[in-house]
Amino acid sequence: MRTIDKRVAPPAKLAASLVARAPTLTLAYGARCKSRFAAALDTGEEVGLVMPRGTILADGDVLVADDGALVRVIAAAESVLVVRARNALTLTRAAYHLGNRHTPVEIGIDYLKLEADSVLEEMLMRLGAQVERATLPFHPEAGAYGGGHRHGHDETFAEDYALAQQVFEQRHGHAHDDGHGHEHEHEHHHAHDHGHGHDHAHEHGHGHDRSHEGCDSCGHDHPHRH
Structure with a gap:
């Protein structure tokens, strides 16, 4: 031979x-x-x-x-999923989630291609992508998979997907909160300044030994943040 x-x-x-x-x-x-x-x-x-x-x-x-x-x-021609989307954002999100799974992906100008996997297919459709099953040669990007790739049926898939979605939603929501979220925080922290001449909200982690001095004469509780 x-x-x-x-x-x-x-x-x-x-x-x-x-x-x-x-x-x-x-x-x-x-x-x-x-x-x-x-x-x-x-x-x-x-x-x-x-x-x-x-x-x-x-x-x-x-x-x-x-x-x-x-x-x-x-x-060789093999069973693959060809992924397309109506807009670049959806296709980019699909690529992000596949990358989070260390999945080998062939990247085209307007499509992604990966080995056929029913769970990944469902995930991509939930993201709004258009998924087509086909039999085609597969040429994924080289050198980007670390210790190998995982498929959608791995037991950690649900956790990874939920975490990725949570991160996306947090970042998306944060963009709308910027500009007024910090203002409310500062208003809250300085609420006690006007009545006593000093601030009872301790934000800087100085320890308990300094936080209770003089509090007995005030007659009410004060929040202590560390």
Whole structure:
């Protein structure tokens, strides 16, 4: 069995006729991420791939076997979700939530593409995106997934989604509160100034040893904030 252990970079330097005559190796995205595995060329020949660890093969890559023969990689058509939206904000939110899941995503000018996943499909539709199931080659962005990717059916999905939604809502709400929220806070903190000549609301964390001095003569409680 022949071993394939090198990738030509860049393949454009090779004569087009040589690349065109090379046997092909059709692989789905998951297989293109593996470094060592047995595969079959499209001719039916069994080969072994032994690539440097961390290699992610792409459609059109040209590989070299141990006997010097060339092999061309083809990205296999696989089950994917194609995500579009009526506006850029919705598509951006969809990309954010997928990124929060460390999901491999192919990014186009007006679409996102990811491996088919029913739970992620539901999430995207809830965000207002248009989701279409298709069978197409998958070319996700490289080098952005850290320790791997998670699908929507992972047990932490609901927690991650709820947290992401909460952060979005908090940031969205904060934008409307700016300009008057701090004003109310300052009015509240200085409410006692007019009656006693000093402020009984302690905001700066000075400790309990200073906060009760002289309070017995006032006849009422004073809030102590730390």
